[in-house]
Amino acid sequence: MLEPHTVPPACVTEDAFAALMEISKRPPVVFVEGRGSWLTDQEGRKYLDFIQGWAVNCLGHCPTAIVTAIKSQAEQLLNCSPAYYNAPMIRLAELIARYSGLHRTFFTNSGAEAVEGAIKLARKWGQIHRGGAYEIVTMHHGFHGRTLAAMSASGKAQWEHLFEPKVRGFRKVRLNDIEEVERAITANTVAVMLEPIQGEAGVFVASDAFLRDLRALTRRHGILLILDEIQTGIGRTGTLFAFQHAGVEPDVMVLAKGLGGGIPLGALVAHKDACCFAHGDQGGTFNGNAFATAVGCAVLEEIAKPGFLAGVAEAGAHLAKRLTELSPQYQCAEVRGRGLLLALNLQSEIGPQVAGLALQRGLLINAPRPDTLRFMPALTVTRQEIDRMIAILGEVLKELLP
Numbered sequence: 001m002l003e004p005h006t007v008p009p010a011c012v013t014e015d016a017f018a019a020l021m022e023i024s025k026r027p028p029v030v031f032v033e034g035r036g037s038w039l040t041d042q043e044g045r046k047y048l049d050f051i052q053g054w055a056v057n058c059l060g061h062c063p064t065a066i067v068t069a070i071k072s073q074a075e076q077l078l079n080c081s082p083a084y085y086n087a088p089m090i091r092l093a094e095l096i097a098r099y100s101g102l103h104r105t106f107f108t109n110s111g112a113e114a115v116e117g118a119i120k121l122a123r124k125w126g127q128i129h130r131g132g133a134y135e136i137v138t139m140h141h142g143f144h145g146r147t148l149a150a151m152s153a154s155g156k157a158q159w160e161h162l163f164e165p166k167v168r169g170f171r172k173v174r175l176n177d178i179e180e181v182e183r184a185i186t187a188n189t190v191a192v193m194l195e196p197i198q199g200e201a202g203v204f205v206a207s208d209a210f211l212r213d214l215r216a217l218t219r220r221h222g223i224l225l226i227l228d229e230i231q232t233g234i235g236r237t238g239t240l241f242a243f244q245h246a247g248v249e250p251d252v253m254v255l256a257k258g259l260g261g262g263i264p265l266g267a268l269v270a271h272k273d274a275c276c277f278a279h280g281d282q283g284g285t286f287n288g289n290a291f292a293t294a295v296g297c298a299v300l301e302e303i304a305k306p307g308f309l310a311g312v313a314e315a316g317a318h319l320a321k322r323l324t325e326l327s328p329q330y331q332c333a334e335v336r337g338r339g340l341l342l343a344l345n346l347q348s349e350i351g352p353q354v355a356g357l358a359l360q361r362g363l364l365i366n367a368p369r370p371d372t373l374r375f376m377p378a379l380t381v382t383r384q385e386i387d388r389m390i391a392i393l394g395e396v397l398k399e400l401l402p
């Protein structure tokens, strides 16, 4: 096994990055190579990656299945036009339908674009079936992406006054409060949209009971249930889709992140009864291109292999156990989440420092909020890699909380 370095990264000068628009504070490290759970920077230092592009690289860095699919598709056909069918587009839509129980897919280039599509589909559906109703009930602290409508649908407090005016038509309620959802539904409501686990918010799980109650409630009111499985889908929680834990089926689901395993690919997936776009309502230049959808096929075929999802559940249980053992040693609190989407409540606002010190010791880890660490390794992460991560995290916490 590769060992991470223990010396702090040498500073690359800030000038080197001047041609990039600054959208966040990035550490002065430049990555040049990745294999499985490991990254290498341009100085040759190794890092254990428990972020994986924000739960994107579900098979780890540069997995053989994806590299092979890319090479063979690149030699065959990259792109024709969204106005024509291509073979991988059809095959991936069939795979998604077979595994999800839903019927039809529209492919996108990102998660936010799939969410936009879901909002448009719901509004169109409202025009046809609910007398022009357009409002969508979403959750406080929810995250649906960074286009204007997706930001407006999100419940991120820091975004409340950003980029005004927002897109109208979203009503926010508390996660896991079915009565509040019911009170928010009016004649103007077309859908309820939520994440099965609020990842960006810090890994807060929508309970199975809440999802089942929502399914019953939306059926009773004749409105759509839209699940944002962009972070939770494609095996992340130990089932192919997180809704399978609750035994419910949404009317509409959006996917991205893991679906492309590291290349840009999203999907708007719907029950046939919810599909109501007329020609010209929806489209996009790159949507459903052969290159991206061939990669999506390779990802789904890997994850559907016998034993793969059981392996995710096992790795998730091991990670949860190790975090639960670590927690009381450093006055931390609960471990939240499911499968390989887990969080540790640090009890104090040291998350960014933990992430910073971890990076210096060769570990990539994310603090979605100041008091929380989030763990979203490759679904192929090994027990040894989990144990190695716990060892580094323990050293960092010891340094910060003597």
Ligand SMILES: *Cc1c(COP(=O)(O)O)cnc(C)c1O
Binding pocket: 110, 111, 112, 113, 115, 143, 144, 145, 146, 195, 199, 200, 228, 229, 230, 231, 256, 257
């Ligand atoms: C990442 C994410 C999005 C946005 O996806 P992009 O590909 O970044 O546009 C939307 N919803 C959820 C739940 C996500 O985790």
